[in-house]
Amino acid sequence: MKFLVSRYNPDSDAAPYMQEFEVEVPRGMMLRDALLDIKRQDESFSFRHSCGEGVCGSDGVNVNGTNKLACITPVSELKEPIEVRPFPGRPIIRDLVVDMTQFYQQYKAVKPWVVRNDPMPEQEILQSPQERDKLDGLYECILCGCCSTSCPSFWWNPEKFHGPQALLTAWRFLADTRDQATDERLDALEGPYKLFRCHTIMNCVEVCPKGLNPTKAIGHIKALMLKNSV
Amino acid sequence: MSRKASGLKAWAIQRLTAIYVGLFALYLLLVLLFAAPADYADWKAWVGGPVVSVAMLLFVVSVLMHAWIGVRDVLIDYVHPIAIRAALLGVIALALVAMGLWAAQALILVRLT
Structure with a gap:
């Protein structure tokens, strides 16, 4: 499936931009797994996550315009291309990581x-x-x-x-x-x-x-x- | 409005005026649909009645207070430079007071003449 993720490195980028990734989606895959796959493709990609089961509250992101927890959002429920952005309105530290x-x-x-x-x-x-x-x-x-x-x-x-x-x-x-x-x-x-x-x-x-x-x-x-x- | 009054009191007044404006607007609509004054003299007699004229004045005041709280909310949300916000609030306050006085003048003149 096609993913568009927001990238921003304050040291080298003037503004955030969207980068395209292709991720193979097995049945039952959660958005967090897809983001981890993207990180395997490009290790400079940053996002927060921890428990992976909707308990810690670390991996909140904006997906196709709605804020969600990546770890409990099945990829199959999302419309392609899946656009993943950082939380709106927060200063971006890097990629999907924001200042809370x-x-x-x-x-x-x-x-x-x-x-x-x-x-x-x-x-x-x-x-x-x-x-x-x-x-x-x-x-x-x-x-x-x-x-x-x-x-x-x-x-x-x-x-x-x-x-x-x-x-x-x-x-x-x-x-x-x-x-x-x-x-x-x-x-x-x-x-x-x-x-x-x-x-x-x-x-x-x-x-x-x-x-x-x-x-x-x-x-x-x-x-x-x-x-x-x- | 004091700092203390500007939270809960504004919110409560907004709701209270909304109820009165809604009810009076419904009454107004029903009158205009089923018992509309035929001419100026007829309208004068209706609006000059002691109950209707006071209710109408209360309606105008309620609309203006409701508008003031609503516009103030919008300005607090979106207009952050304090000088611009104060200027806008001042202009709107004067305009609302002018509208209220104009309506009061009309309603009082109808009663007097």
Whole structure:
């Protein structure tokens, strides 16, 4: 099958360009395998990958215009020629490798840990099964970045808008009954940028390889904010 | 608008005005379809009624507030140089206020004459 992959070496190229490769595709081949085959053909080709089974979140790329995890995307599902580009809107370090610093900064900004004001108990803090159920669809995020880098609001304001990934995480801790920083978290999200740049475009929902729904989480945050302010 | 007010409050006002604008637009459509004023005098009597004139004024204010929040969102998204953004916001704010005053003037004159 014909592959067109984006190449860019900042030392020698003025701009990224597409290079053609021919890859033999056996049944069940994932896109990551095809990229590894391309690397065998040209060892200067660079991309990130690690676990190969959709758990580590390293090999997010833009395939035929959609962000996907290469390791769990069957090549047979893709239309030829398969165009593989780096995540849109991120500075390119080399070929498919992008700089995700701002993405991690936004993650860090929502304080992705349980905040306790009470003294820590001797044992673990218990939750009822119903309380634990609230975290389903939130904790599974692997930080691959498919959602935030497909979000136009994140493209325009990546330094100020938290983006779908960080906002999903913000709701994950707001929804956690063990967390005691609800007011502080909501106050921190106020203003026109951090939360309210979301215009419910829902690209994030469409691309999430884990089937999560950041838009719904953002809706929950807005509803809670409204409830706590009237 | 203060920095504090510009997030949640703007978002909530945008939704609230959307509901009122949607309902009033539907009412307006039904009136124009099934009970359209026949002439100017007829229209004056309808729009000059105490309930309709206040509802209409509220409609105009809602449309303008909704437009202000929407345009402001677009400018925050796309126009990053602060001087250009401020200038555009200023021009749009003045234009919206002018439109509101114009509509209020018309509605008040209808009541007075």
